[in-house]
Amino acid sequence: MSEVLLEAVALSRRFGGLLAVDSVDLSVHAGSIHGLIGPNGAGKTTLLNLIAAALPVSAGALRFRGEDITRWSPARRARAGIRRTFQNLKLFPEMTALQNAAIGLHAGTRCGIFAALARPPRQRREEREIAAAACRALEFVGLAAQQDAVAATLPYGHRRLLEIARAIVAQPALLLLDEPAAGLNQTEAASLSGLIRRIRERGTTLVLVEHHMDVVMTVCDTITVLNYGRKLAQGTPLEIQQSPEVVEAYLGHGDELPAEGARAVA
């Protein structure tokens, strides 16, 4: 087994009287694609938000590369190499696709106010490097032709890809994807699976919250199933599909995992 990149120990998050995440242990191995699934309200997005520090942890600890990051701010985690996308797209709507992707590089670059005013050679060089790297990220997700388009004018599928480009432009160690296939059609979802695999090949580990079972079952190495905020099962896609508890949890809530899962296997 490869080393553990991200580790959650008895992680909990309480909203009033509700334990949205109830002492969950999670080990994400470097180089893997780790799926988080579960019925609606199972706590998947909450868990993702805890990893990204979008929400404070109520109890438990988070370790990234062996370091305790439980109290780190979202920006500090992003700088350390944990990047994310959002379930309901959060782009910079008035900026071009290229500028959106360039924001992802802010943490790795240096030139500040005085360099912007004096424009020494190193500032112009850095601007060229930022533009080139942002451009490569757009090419990687397939948006090279849209680089000068204002984000708000892009069609929905392209905006999803742009968010991914912004998150991977700095080659993060860990990428958290929150329902990247939501709202995509079958063709777009299939090409998303390909993109997720290519991101892993570049050396980024992924944690994926997803309802689209075709995507989850085809790309994930490990799947963790959550139910009522607790870890219900963990294993390979095949093990998860054959787990009676998982099937029961989904059937009990009238969800469509069995049908979709069966199709993925077929």
Add this chain to the structure above:
Amino acid sequence: MSAAAPALAAPLSRAHKVATTLILAALVALPLSGPHQFILHMLSLVAISSIVALGLQLLLGFSGQLSIGQAAFYGIGAYASGLFATKLGMPFPAAFVLAGLVAALTSLLMVPITRLTGAYLAVATLGFSILVYLLIKNEEWLTGGSFGLMGIPRPSLFGFVLTKPGHAYLLCVAVAAIVYFALLRLEHSRFGRAINAIRQNEDAARASGLPVTLLKSQCFVIAAFVAGLGGSLYAHQVRYLAPTDFTFWKSVEILIMVVIGGMGSLFGAVLGAAVVVLLPELLREVGDYRMLVFGAILMAVMLFGESGIAGFLSQCLKFFSKR
């Protein structure tokens, strides 16, 4: 692979460059035509107000922080410069730069409130503006209180005192131009993109690793520095300071300049300053009703759309260039 090098900032359009050059040339050449002293004085005040409005444009239009407290920094710059010159006999260039620095230092008090947004930030900055006004008014031993601060010398450069109104006017225009081009550079830089990103989606900015509080505080400091420079020019232009020059109403005026000029547009801030300073003078003929007419005009401009006068002009430009 794309053929052309990717560009993070669209190159400035030719129309923009030509317009900027022509306006600047006209402003510099104006004193040669021998205009009335009063006109030069009013245009100097437009330039000074432009400087303060440009600072707020960075804070509000770029980084999205609504401040109704810029008159505080303007006043601090004005009094600092006036006091340095009258009490310490400091030469103008030193007093000018120090005025900006004092205002910038004071703005560090705003760091704790950069976590506030929208109406909450607006009220907090308004409170600061009122506070500074009261300090200026009541600390008589330092500021002269309600009697004001008198005897501020004319600006001098390299040993030459700028006694002619035309020269003082050129100084104001030069500083305004430098501030304008400096902020234009900031707008199209890594820093400018970052503060724009914070305005458009703060969560996404944090998730991308931007140090949001630091960047927001930097905007406050820059806006305050620039307001302080404007204040210094004002002090040496009118040569008499009274607390009533820096009430919260002045803060509101600076905000009006930015909003009617066009949020996010540096050129708009200059246009807005010109309108707010000159319009009441032009409306003098309607006598007591002038503020009424002024208010109605403000409402009419806002009805044109949120992009203000600058947005309206660029729409016109697009319309005519298409034909």
